[in-house]
Amino acid sequence: MDKQTSILLLGAGTFGLSTAYHLAKAGYTNITILEKSSTFPPELSAGNDLNKILRAEYEDPFYAELALEAMAAWKSPLFAPYYHETGYLLCNSAAAPEKSKKSLQKALDSISQHPAFKNKITPVISRDDIHKVAPAFSGPMQWKGYFNSFAGYASAADSLMAVYSACIALGVKIHLNSTAQALTYSGDICTGAITAAGKHYSASMIVLALGASLGSILPQIKRQVVAKASPLAHIQLTPEEAARLRGIPVTYARDLGFFFEPDRRTNLLKICPSMAGYTNYDTSSGLSLPPDDNEFIPAVDEAMIRRLLRETLPGLADKPLIRRRVCWCADTADSEYVIDFVPGKKGLVVVTGDSAHAFKMLPIVGKWVKNVLETGRQENARWRWKEGSDAAAADISWRVGQTMDFKEVKDIRRDPKITKAKL
Secondary structure (H helix, E strand, O other), X not given: OOOOOOEEEEOOOHHHHHHHHHHHHOOOOOEEEEOOOOOOOOOOOOOOOOEEEEOOOOOOHHHHHHHHHHHHHOOOOOOHHHEEOOOEEEEEOOOOOHHHHHHHHHHHHHHHOOHHHOOOEEEEOOHHHHHHHOOOOOOOOOOEXXXXXXXXXXXXXXXXXXXHHHHHHOXXXXXXXXXXXXXXXXXXXEEEEEEOOOOEEEOOEEEEOOHHHHHHOOHHHHHHEEEEEEEEEEEEOOHHHHXXXXXXXXXXXXXXXXXXXXXOOOOEXXXXXXXXXXXXXXXXOOOEOOOOOOOEEEHHHHHHHHHHHHHHOHHHOOOOOEEEEEEEEEEEOOOOOEXXXXXXXXXXXXEEOOOOOOHHHOOOHHHHHHHHHHHOOOOOHHHOOOOOOOOOOOOOOOOOOOOEEHHHOOOEEEOOOOOOOOO
16 A cells, blocks of 8 residues: 555444554555444444553463553553553452363463563462452452552543544544445445445545444354443442542452442442353344443343442442443454455455453554555464354353343343333
8 A cells, every 4th residue: 555545444443543543643644434423432332431451461472462562552642641550450259160260370370470570460369468459448358369560441431532633633534423334346346335324435445443333234254253242330439439449459350340440530430240241133134233222231240240349349339330331342252353354355454353352452453454454464363354263152261151142131220311222
C-alpha cells in the first residue's frame, strides 16, 4: 500500500481504533471508520467500560511477552493518564475446582522467573497475607494465590476516548450511527460496504473489527469465532465507602469473580462474576450474536457477585446492584486472535478473536494489523484464519464453568430501567 491508499474500517472499538491510530500515525491519510453506535464509546464495544485489568500473567508465555510490551506502552504520554498500577491479587477460594487452580498456577509460572517481575510477586497462603496488601478487606477470604505489584487496571472508556481524539487529530474520518449492513464485491475483490441507510463507502482495503457482531456481516467466519457474553454489575458507594477502598488491588478469585477500586469520578464499584460465558444463538443463521438488549444479568451471576462480596467486603454484600449488563467478546477455540486476510477475498482483512483478553493490547494491537495490511499476509501462524476450528465446542482452560445459551437461562434479573425484553 502507499500512504494514500483508501482504508475502510468497520467498528470503532479496541481493535478498530488502535488500527486507525497506528495507520494514521504512520502517515496513512485516507482512513475512514464506520461505527453503528450513535454515541462514543460504542455501546457494544467491550472496551466501553469503567475499567479493564492490565496484567501480564498468561498460561502462554507468548502472550505474557506481548502483555509486557503493551504495559510499557500504557506508560507512554497518550495512555499513561488511564493506567493505574494498583497491583493484582489473584487467588482461588477454598472451594475452587481443580481447573481453576491449574489455570492460576500456569499464569504464575509464566511470570515467576521473568526478570520484569523480580521482587514483584508475593505468595498468598493466609488471611494475613491478604491483609498486608488489602487491609480494607474484612471478609474471611480463605484464599491461596499470589499478589503481583506490577499490574493494575486501565480506565477503559476514557482510554478509548483518548485514542478517538488522537485519531481525529490525525485526520481519521469516523462516522457514528453508520451500521455496515453488507460488504460489496467486484468478483473476489472487496470494494467497500453499504450502510443500513443505503450509503456506499468504497475503499481499496477493508478491515472488519466488529467484535462479537462480526458474524452478522461475515457469516463465513462460522464457529471459528463465537460471540460470548460475560455479566457485570456495579454498586454505588458513598464518598466515605469509596475512600476506604481507594487503592485496593484488582482482586480476582478465579472461581468467584473480580472487582476493582471504585471509579475515581463516580464512586462506582464494578464487579464481575466468574463464569464460562453466555451465547445467544440465532436459529436462522446458526451464529451467536449480541441481542439488542444487554441490560441484564442472570440470577446465578448476581448470587456469585454477592458471594464474592461476602468473602471480601461483607458490608457491601447486600447493597443494590445497578448498571447490570452483559459484555460481549469474540472467543476463538484456542483464545488466539485472528488477524488475517479472508480466504478467497482480496482487500478484506479481519481482526477478531479478542477472547476477553484484548483490551490491554489497545496501545499496540493496531501495529499488528498495519503489518498485515502492508505485507499482504499474516506471517504469524497463531493469528491466521483457521478454517474448521470450532470455538463453540472448545473447553477453554481459563474459563471456569460451562457455557450456556441465554435461551437456557430461566431467571434473568433485569435493570429496573429496562422494561422490554429483546432476547
